[in-house]
Structures are given as structure tokens and as C-alpha cells.
Amino acid sequence: MDNVQKKVELNVSAIKNGTVIDHIDSNYTFQVARILQVEEGNNKVLVGHNLESGNLGSKGIIKIENRRLTSEEVNKIALIAPEATLNIIKNFEVVEKTSVELPDTISRVVKCYNPKCVTNNQPIDTVFEIAGSRPPSLRCNYCERVMRGHEVILK
């Protein structure tokens, strides 16, 4: 590891308790940060961007102190950064490590891209079935349209 990389690691390391989202595709680091609304609240947040990664080439990492992600947040991250991993930190130690995974159906967190879909015109939660995983594709349970990759609109 060269000195520059060491320095980056130091800058984004060490939260006492909380969650580390690692292996985020660099193209989506700040989108994941927006999903987690990291700018709100007083928790310590560390964001690393364009870090070297063996598998991804370049990755992002986000560390948030004193926070566990909700299942809705995990689902959203799985849609845009399916390679991401979640590390739960307690007392500076990783106590749980998981990959984000798409459930069979996903509710509320995605908006249907079809403007004529009933979910965009009536007060009802969206429901999508996962039609494919890489890149994610979602079939609207109402209008039956399939959204692929970049067409997926998060709420």
C-alpha cells in the first residue's frame, strides 16, 4: 500500500459505533450518500470517493456513526450499487458483514417511470417485482412496465 492510499484510509477510518457501506461503485458514491441523507443530523459521517478497489477498479465508502440502515435504505442501495457491502461496527470492531441484496419485491422506494401508471396518479404505494439483478430490472406490479438500470427512479 503506498503512502497516498494509507493517507486516504486514515481520513475515512475509525468510527466507534455505526455502519460502513463499502464497495460502492464510484459512479454512485454520492447518490448513496443522498439516499442516506447524510447531511442531516449531527452524526459523524466519513465519505471516501474514487478509492482503489481490486474488483470494481474504483470504489466509494461511506461511514456513518451511530446509525443502522433501514430495509428501505438497503433496498435502494441494492438497486444502484448491487456490489456494496454493509459492515456493522461496535466499539471499533466489525461485528456483522453482509452484502446488499434485492428482495423479490420492492415497495415504496421506487417511482414508476411510466407517467400514465396508476401509481403516479392515485395515492397508492408502488410495488415492483425484481425481473433481473445485474443490472437490476423491475416490473411494475400495476402497469407491468419493466424498468432497467438507468430507468430506475428512486423516490
Next chain:
Amino acid sequence: MNYRFEKDHVVTIKDFTVDEMESIFELADEMIPIAEGEKKDDDLYGKLLTTLFYEPSTRTRLSFEGAMKRLGGRCIGFAKPGTSSAKKGETLADTIRVAAGYADVIVLRHHHEGAARLASKFSDVPVINAGDGANQHPTQTFLDLYTIQKTCGEIDNLKIGFIGDLRYSRTIHSLAEALSLFDLHKMYFISPEALKAPEYLLEELKEHEVQYHQFDKPDAILSELDVLYCTRIQEERFADRLEFEQVKSCYRIKKKLLEKCGAKESLKIMHPLPRVDELDTDIDSSQHAVYFQQAKNGVPVRQALLAMVLDKNFS
């Protein structure tokens, strides 16, 4: 014969298997004398159907009401959204909950795609989709398939062409999807560039390993076809008036064209109706025209569906 029907609602063609469709067609065959008034029947006596039509309709609404009444049932409902509480801002979910309290089955036509699915989640009586925007029109699909089967003898191995508004026509989207479940030879899509079949439909056909070809004119392919399914260019689906003007009279099927292109004697021409100028009246008296028969088949097919959703062990 006993017909066991597992569905609570008729929302999308995707919910049906070929076997289920065939049992609908068998029951429709038995309904024909009742649909034509030759045999009296009161299997649905005491049952009430409500038609909630937020978009205009002639054939679908009349044939549902005719189907219900010929089976001894009765009908209530509205044919214009202006006469319903939607005008006062009532949500569709609330309208459905209320209507489900008044009737035994709901037939819904709505301009929003997925409206029938929404209705099925809020209704404790069966919901039948009579068209949801440009999405699905499953009862039209059943009667189209039934017509193909009755007039061609079978659905498998046919070469079927679709011409017209392939972009917005829910009738074509539903039918092409349903046909992909059968052992169909090939599908041909004929339309101007602006009205080509949507990518999602073509993707679905690929998933079902259906071979399809796209053309901008019918001339090159007419001689191959067993069935030509025409649709009207639907002015109401265009957001841009100029776009509609550019394509509105882009083709016209007439006797001369069929002769010039060497269409088969046995070619069947279908159309969900209403037509404007895409299908010349000189076809009406030819052996090719099956569109009025197709419209008539709406009654026995819808009778079969009503009987099945209202009586799970219909016999």
C-alpha cells in the same frame, strides 16, 4: 362439464395459462346459444354487475351488459366519468370499495395503466379489467384468441400480422403477449416508424423465443399471412396533435391491395373496432372479414368469464 376457475379477478393476460384460456373457450362454445337468445338461461339470476367506465366504450360495455342479462343477471354503473364521484376528487380505491358493496362483480375501464390491479386490491368482489390505458384489455384478448381459434381451426403454427398503431394499442400488446404462450410460427409487425411496437413488448417476445419481423408497409408480407389484425390509429392516445396528423391515414387495407399482394384466400382480417379509414368497407362482404364475428364473440366469451368468476365451480 365442470369448470373450476381459480382466479378471483381478470386483470391481465399474464395471469393466465394456455389451459385456463382453453377452458374459457370451451365454456364460451356452450354459451353461444344463450348469447344468441336461442336458449334461455338464468345461471346468474340475482347477481348484479357494475360497469365503471372512465373512458368511452361501445362494444365492451354493451357486450358485458348483454352477457350478464342473457344469463339472468342485472347491471348498474356509469359510462362517463363526469357522472361519477371521480369528478369530485374521489380516489379510485374509494370508488371501488363502495361499488364492491353494491354489486357482485365489477367491470372497470380506466385511463390509467394498472387501474384494474389497484381495483383488485381494494375489492372483495371480482374485478374484470375492461381496458387500463394502453396496458391491458384481457377480455378483448380472450375473444380475439377465440375468434382466431374458431375461424382458423387452431392458434398454433399460424403466421399473424399486426398493422396500425402498434405503439399505443393495448389490444395488440395483450394479444401478442397471449399468442407468445402458444406454439406460434411467427409474428409480423407493420407500422410507420412513429407507431412501432414498444421495446418492452419486443423484449417479452424474445423472452418467449417468438420470432418477429417489423415492416413499414404490408405489401411485402401480406401473401404470407394467415391472420391480419388491424387497429385504428388512436387519436386519443397522442399527446402531440402534429404527430397524430402525420400518421393518421398511413395505411388502408382494401380488396385491391389484397389482390395486388397475393393474399391467401384463407386470410382472416380482424379488427377490434371501431374503424375509421384503415379498413375499407369493400372487405366487409369478402371471406376475409371476420371482424363483426369477432365483435359478436365478445358476448359468449364474456359470459364464460362472468360465469367463472361468479361461480367457481360453474357447470
